[in-house]
Amino acid sequence: MQSPAETPLRLLGPDGRRIPNDDFDPWVSDITAERLAELYEDMVVVRRIDSEGIALQRQGQVGLWPPLRGQEAAQIGSARALRSDDFVFTSYRENAVAYCRGVGVEEMMPMWRGTAASGWDPYEFGMAPPAVIIGAQTLHATGYAMGCAKDGADSVAVAYFGDGATSQGDVSEAMVFAAAFRAPVIFLCQNNHWAISEPVSLVARRPLADRAPGFGIPSIRVDGNDVLAMMAATRWALDRARRGDGPSYIEAVTYRMGPHTTSDDPSRYADPAEHDEWLQLDPIARVERNLELNGLHSVHEVASRTADAVAADLRRACLELPDPRPLELFDHVFTEPTSRVLRQRSQYAAYLDMLGEER
Numbered sequence: 001m002q003s004p005a006e007t008p009l010r011l012l013g014p015d016g017r018r019i020p021n022d023d024f025d026p027w028v029s030d031i032t033a034e035r036l037a038e039l040y041e042d043m044v045v046v047r048r049i050d051s052e053g054i055a056l057q058r059q060g061q062v063g064l065w066p067p068l069r070g071q072e073a074a075q076i077g078s079a080r081a082l083r084s085d086d087f088v089f090t091s092y093r094e095n096a097v098a099y100c101r102g103v104g105v106e107e108m109m110p111m112w113r114g115t116a117a118s119g120w121d122p123y124e125f126g127m128a129p130p131a132v133i134i135g136a137q138t139l140h141a142t143g144y145a146m147g148c149a150k151d152g153a154d155s156v157a158v159a160y161f162g163d164g165a166t167s168q169g170d171v172s173e174a175m176v177f178a179a180a181f182r183a184p185v186i187f188l189c190q191n192n193h194w195a196i197s198e199p200v201s202l203v204a205r206r207p208l209a210d211r212a213p214g215f216g217i218p219s220i221r222v223d224g225n226d227v228l229a230m231m232a233a234t235r236w237a238l239d240r241a242r243r244g245d246g247p248s249y250i251e252a253v254t255y256r257m258g259p260h261t262t263s264d265d266p267s268r269y270a271d272p273a274e275h276d277e278w279l280q281l282d283p284i285a286r287v288e289r290n291l292e293l294n295g296l297h298s299v300h301e302v303a304s305r306t307a308d309a310v311a312a313d314l315r316r317a318c319l320e321l322p323d324p325r326p327l328e329l330f331d332h333v334f335t336e337p338t339s340r341v342l343r344q345r346s347q348y349a350a351y352l353d354m355l356g357e358e359r
């Protein structure tokens, strides 16, 4: 096994050629050119979902959108390695993971349009609602994984978080517990190089993957723009977890090709030359080159047609979302409302009545 500080694991070069690797090739031996074409289509579709989300925000139809452009391979390669009875805990940028879990476009939009606190049933898809509190989901994942172990199930929990999140105490606490209890959890850090405007170099003097061994958790640095390497590393970590060997840590080295969210302006802090360098490592282009080398030439047209159809559904589903009634805001704060929530509800109702507005 490579030391985490070494060059990230890469199985598919930027020129589309396979890079042989005795340790990790066996984990993706079933990924034929046809299967790779499916992963390619997934990436094209989620890039299109992403650009439609940005467009909807710019048109005032959703309040906010956190772009994932550049991170398609990190999310698709890992999420497509999971079983439906595994459970993922993400932050807000993992729309591609949600897509892989089967979350429909109609369930993806309510949170961003502000019509619901969360769009989907976590148990239906094995995916918790997005966590906006940075790093909190690593504790949720560890707790869930400890529960799986106690139940004797071989399901695995996966926590997706960013490079910035590694500065949060929650992430360290989650790793202490996961290591101590050999919890079947994967810590999947997408190092996209930026925590809003703070570069990863500010908070990490060494590769982030180097931190996990200090907690007793084996780790691996992966080229996060390589969908095959991401799948191989995730399968390696899943296998460890299912065999009872406990947690693993994957650092997916990738790059956020857009703003942090649609409210941010990276031109105020990021060097455009860095963006151009990462463009050469585009996760979708390198798979397309590989498929062309394998004689699959029309993949782009086919995938684009699917992507356009999904984007049209997404837009329709978003625009069809009914506006919630104002007082619904108080209905889902707690399972049973507290007296404080009830008091606030009646005060707000009186205010709406005073204005003659619908409740």
Ligand SMILES: Cc1ncc(C[n+]2csc(CCOP(=O)(O)OP(=O)(O)O)c2C)c(N)n1
Residues within 6 Å of the ligand: 093, 132, 133, 134, 161, 162, 163, 164, 165, 166, 192, 194, 195, 196, 256, 260
């Ligand atoms: C506990 C907490 N502190 C601060 C914030 C404000 N905040 C929102 S996003 C963000 C940066 C997160 O960066 P990173 O973990 O690298 O994830 P990325 O957004 O790049 O995917 C911060 C500090 C927050 N949401 N939660």
